[in-house]
Amino acid sequence: MFLKRLSVINFKNIPGANLEFSSRVNCFVGDNGAGKTNLVDAVHYLSMCKSSLTMTDGQSVRHGCDAFLLEGEYLSDGGKIERVVCGFRRSGGKTVKRNGKEYEKLADHIGLVPVVIVSPADAFLVSDAADERRRYLNAFLSQLDRDYLTAIVKYNHVLGERNRLLKRPDWPGGEELLDVLDQQLVHWGETVSRKRRELVERLAPQVAEYYRILSDDRERIELSYHSELNDRPFAELLAAAREKDRISQFSTTGVHRDDLRMRIGGYPLKKYGSQGQQKSFLVALKLAQYRLAAAAAGEKPILLLDDLFDKLDMQRVEQLIRLVSGPEFGQIFITDCNKVRLESILERSGEPYTLMRVEGGEPCPAEAGGRKPGEVSPENGEEGR
Structure with a gap:
């Protein structure tokens, strides 16, 4: 799957843009705050019906405007050919259309255009509380598995009802x-736990392999899924915790307390990993996610590499570019503030690319680079390799 054309109106700091892209590597360069990340976020929004950042739809509307539109x-x-239109109006909410037909439920769109993003915001997966890592698992699994999306929505609804009852x-x-709510919570919670555990078991060896390549085999890492349900049946856990839950007035056990554990050299990544090691771990995690998403969807996801050089040294960036230049990967969007630095690495990789400069929310005409003799211009959506 690749994005041929993108139209943006009043999204964040972008007043208007109509862009055409290569099916392979597309680069946005410009100063900090110019709007590079906002263009990448527009691509993410069209896939996931929401920003990749912790922003509401209302906050994504350009200042002084009432609505935004992405196509x-x-x-x-x-x-x-698939045409997707996402619009948001302060007075009317959000609408998403596929080939001219509006979705009844936004969840029905998730997974149509698979996307994986690597950005500085990923640091929250290491540094923040477990709810960030659960949110990541939920977003990832929801693209792969409709049953999981149903299960986590139902679980959260029942959990809310149970917590309200505990307060009364x-x-x-x-x-x-x-008793009835506990039965429902067990049903949906066990499904959520099983699917998360199976996912992490598939992810872990691939994350380790990608990390080995990025780090030039200098460190060993581990990824595992921690859940109370790994040790005892959920029904037993709820029964044992009921009195505690009554006193606390909220549910103290369940999959809403699970965690994704990351370790380097046998120790917690958060405490013992350098910033470069943490970023390398997260990049390896996202590349493994890409591989699983591609296998599940039968489509190569769009890969978004925002602020590529953030906390990565040149050697690891070059390793990353070599990895994603392979046939396993499809369309890629890269942002960086240093045009010369980015071009030098792409030129050494030999990978054809197009480049756009972004200034004040305005993307300038594309430049082509790394092109081999006889290659077709990317404006028609085709490139020789």
């Missing part, structure tokens, strides 16, 4: 209702 035209690996101990029939 993308895609070509699938099988040659099928005098509720008539509360004990019987709590």
Whole structure:
């Protein structure tokens, strides 16, 4: 799957843009705050119906405007054209259309255009609390598995009902209702736990392999899934915690407390990993995610590399470019503030690319680079390799 054309109106600091892209490497360069990340985020929004950053839809509207509009035209690996339009209006909310037909549920769109993003915001997966890592697992699995998306939505709904009941101990029939809610929580929670565990078991060896390549085999890392449900049935955990839950007035056990654990050399990555090691781990995680997403969807996801050089040395960046230049990967978007630095690495890789300068939310005409004799201009969506 690759994005052929993108139209942006009043999204963040971009007043308007109509862009055409290469099916391989596309680069945005410009100063900090120019709008490079916003263009990448527009690509992410068209896939996931939300920003990749912790921003509401209202915050994504350009200052002084009432709405934004994003439109993308895609070509699938099988040659099928897909047109996706995402719009948001402060007074009317969000709409998403596929080939002119509006979705009844936004969740039905997730997975149509698979996307994987590597950005400085990923640092939260290491430094922040476990809810960030659960949010990552939820977003990833929701692209791969409709049943998982249903299960996590249902689980969170039942969990909310259970917590409200725990805050009302005098509720008539509360004990019987709590029994019913616990049965539902167990049903959906066990599905969530099983699918998360299976995913991490598939991810772990691939993350380790990508990290080995990026680090030139200098360190060993581990990825594992921690859950109370790994040790005891969920029904037993809920029964044992009921009195504690009554006192606390919220649910103290369940998959909403699970975590994704990251280690380097046998020690927690957060405490013992350098910034470069942490970033390399996260890049390896996202590349492994890409591989699983491609296998599940039967389509190569779009890969977004935002602020490519953030906390990575030149050697690791060059290793990364070599990796993603291979046939396993498809369309790639890269942002960087240093045009000369980015071009020098891409030229050494031999990978054809197009480059756009972004200034004040305005992308300037594309430049082509790394092109081999006889290659077709990327404006028609084809490139020789």
